[in-house]
Amino acid sequence: MGSLLTAVKSKMHIFAHRKARGLLEGEYASIFRGNGLDFDDLRDYVPGDEVRDIDWKATARTGKPLIKRYVATRRQQLLLVADTGRNMAALAEGGEPKKDLAVMAMGVLGLLALGHGDSVSLVHGDVAGTAALPAKGTEHHVEMLLRHMDAVGLDHEPSDLTSQLEYVAAHYRQRLLLVVIADDVLADPRLAKVVRRLQAQHEVLWVHIVDAALAGPRAVQGTALDVAGMKPVLAFLAQDPALAHSYAEAMAARARGLAEMLSTHGIATASIATTGEVMGQIFLLLERHRRGR
Amino acid sequence: MALKYWWLLPLGLAAVAAVVILLWRRQGIVISPTPVAHAERLTELPAYKQALASYRKRLVAAVVALAVLAVSLLVAAARPVSESSTVPEQFNRDIMLCLDVSGSMLDTDVAIMGVFSQLVGKFQGERIAMTIFDSSAVMVFPLTDDYEFVAGELAAATKALGSADIAIDYLAGTHEADGSSLIGDGLASCVKGFPAAENTAAKSAVGDNSAAEKGRSRSIILATDNMLAGRPLFTLEQATELAKTANTRVYAFNPNDYGSSDYGSNEFGMFPLLGDAAVGLKQTASATGGAYYALESEEAVASIVEKVQATEASRLLGAPHKSLVDHPGVPLGIAAVALLALALLRVPTSATARATASVSAWVRRVRP
Structure with missing residues (x-):
């Protein structure tokens, strides 16, 4: 049991105090609803459970709502697709390194999968290449996956998330729960093409880690370094109101492009700007996915 | 450059x-x-x-x-x-205005001051000093080429001599000895008023200053009626000798000369006296190479200016002076x-x- 997962667990524990404990699990469990699951036992209803999963007869007998629990006939696999290029060593909008947010999001999803008895695997990489880690259902394994993300530094190669997605599209045949850990990527035709392919084959969820703003009120202070080219960015030039305005317009157009691409394929998405938002946004992501279907 | x-x-x-x-x-x-992605x-x-x-x-x-x-x-x-190296031209003429302020002159002094002012207006670059005397001499201002100052002093003198109240203050120090109108003493004082006037030749070896004084022409414009009262230390003749020795020309103004050329033939007692006075002044003026004028004389001013400027024997050149x-x-x-x-x-x-x-x-x- 490693330290990264401990941090994720403590975060989940705090979250559990604010929302009902089973809430997240219920949301997660509903993802594969109807996928050939066999009835296992009954458990108490918690908000978030599908109403159609309620065993009405058992409920009538006991006087409290009960949910039918299923045993997966075959183990589901959660595949995390993450960018481990040096883009993730850059800062998120909240000022933390993006990889910290990614570790937290991946840890939460991994623990949910483990709790559900699923296995977790990871496809990660950068512009130089993509690596696939096998699917296993142990906490030790999840910890190891998180370490791959945590190891990201500025000495890594530049990022290219699309090539990781293309790797998944090319190599994974069976239906997976696919969670993409992405940042402010540009919705270009190459990305749109691979997303369409993945969506046809898998359940796809999209976690958007929001990059640091380069202009406007939440812009980075001091000197900025473009991690792609390792060159200074004269962010202070964006203090010019006209430039800040055109930046805001361009950012809105970019966000609209990505949102359109994902929504046309019915992919649920959530944006995370700080580690504090991770739990809530993952919950929203799962709920959106359930509702969107 | x-x-x-x-x-x-x-x-x-x-x-x-x-x-x-x-x-x-x-x-x-x-x-x-700050590392940022998607820059x-x-x-x-x-x-x-x-x-x-x-x-x-x-x-x-x-x-x-x-x-x-x-x-x-x-x-x-x-x-x-x-x-640039410049050779400054030095104006080498000194002029002493020498004014008799005895009681007999007071009436005409204002007119004389007018002549002095005219004279000063004609000069350019000459150094001018002024001495007033009665029984003793007082230097009003020493040799200077500051014409503004000179004009101011002359105006102040004109004003003082014009009113009896101020005149007493202005004439302070001119009555320290017995007698009045001690012309010889006054002239001698004026001669001595020039810097190192007497011993230029003797002192020429001593320093630059006396050497510089050497080539200068000196003129005294003496305004007096030559009405002596008392016993001067120097008679007019002695003072004239002094002026001659110092190579100083004396231009005399006589307010009491009304243009009659033959004083001796006058019947009134007064006129021989006036005549003697005029003759004495004439002798002084001619002995020193100067000139004698009646105050009323029209040509006096122009003539004095011409004569003083004619005394310039050679242009005096200073040491070459390098200026940055x-x-x-x-x-x-x-x-x-x-x-x-x-x-x-x-x-x-x-x-x-x-x-x-x-x-x-x-x-x-x-x-x-």
Whole structure:
């Protein structure tokens, strides 16, 4: 049991105090609803459970709502697709390194999968290449996956998330729960093409880690370094109101492009700007996915 | 045009170069920059590219302005001067206005002051002094070529002599001895009033001052009625001798001369006296090479000016004098323009330059 997962667990524990404990699990469990699951036992209803999963007869007998629990006939696999290029060593909008947010999001999803008895695997990489880690259902394994993300530094190669997605599209045949850990990527035709392919084959969820703003009120202070080219960015030039305005317009157009691409394929998405938002946004992501279907 | 401290230029340029190298080295001080991803969100904007280009231009302009400022200040510090050697012409005529302020003269003194003022107005560059005397002599002002001052003094004298109240104060010190109108003493005082008048020849070897005094022509414009009362230390003849020895010309004004040429034939007792006085003055004037005029004489002023200026034997030339004229205007003007340009450019130079440099240094360190 490693330290990264401990941090994720403590975060989940705090979250559990604010929302009902089973809430997240219920949301997660509903993802594969109807996928050939066999009835296992009954458990108490918690908000978030599908109403159609309620065993009405058992409920009538006991006087409290009960949910039918299923045993997966075959183990589901959660595949995390993450960018481990040096883009993730850059800062998120909240000022933390993006990889910290990614570790937290991946840890939460991994623990949910483990709790559900699923296995977790990871496809990660950068512009130089993509690596696939096998699917296993142990906490030790999840910890190891998180370490791959945590190891990201500025000495890594530049990022290219699309090539990781293309790797998944090319190599994974069976239906997976696919969670993409992405940042402010540009919705270009190459990305749109691979997303369409993945969506046809898998359940796809999209976690958007929001990059640091380069202009406007939440812009980075001091000197900025473009991690792609390792060159200074004269962010202070964006203090010019006209430039800040055109930046805001361009950012809105970019966000609209990505949102359109994902929504046309019915992919649920959530944006995370700080580690504090991770739990809530993952919950929203799962709920959106359930509702969107 | 030359640079007086030309060695400041290489020295200053070396200092500037040293500072630049030092600053260049100090780039090693790293402020770890904020890493951001997808910087193309900003850097690909046309507005950003435009702003970057204009910023670069301003930066280049600022560096140029700074260089111009440094060089022009160095040039100004090196003191651009134009050297010229001039031989100053010295005005070599001294004139002593010598005014009898005895009671018999008081009525005519204002008129005499008018003549003096006219005279002073005609001279250019000559040094002028003024002495008033009755039984003793007082120097009103010593030799000076400050004509404004002289005119002021003459105006003050005119005003004082015109009113009896002020005259008492003005004439203080002129009545220290017994008697009145001691012409000989007055003339002697005037002669002595010239600096080192007597012993120029003897003292010429001593110093420059007496040597400089040597070639000067001296004139006394003596206004008196020559009505002696009392016993002077010097008779008029003795004083004349003194003037002759000192090579000083005496131009005499006589207010009591009404133009009659033959005083001796007058029947009234007064006239022989007046005649004697006029004759004495005439003798004095002619003995010293000067001239005698009646106060009313129309041609007196023009004649005196002509004669005094004719005494110039040779133009007196001073020692060649090297003079340096500074020309700081052009370099300092250029420096001011450069400074203005720097201010107008409003480049946030220090912060951004340091930041950019530190990022470069940081990247070099991270990715060798």
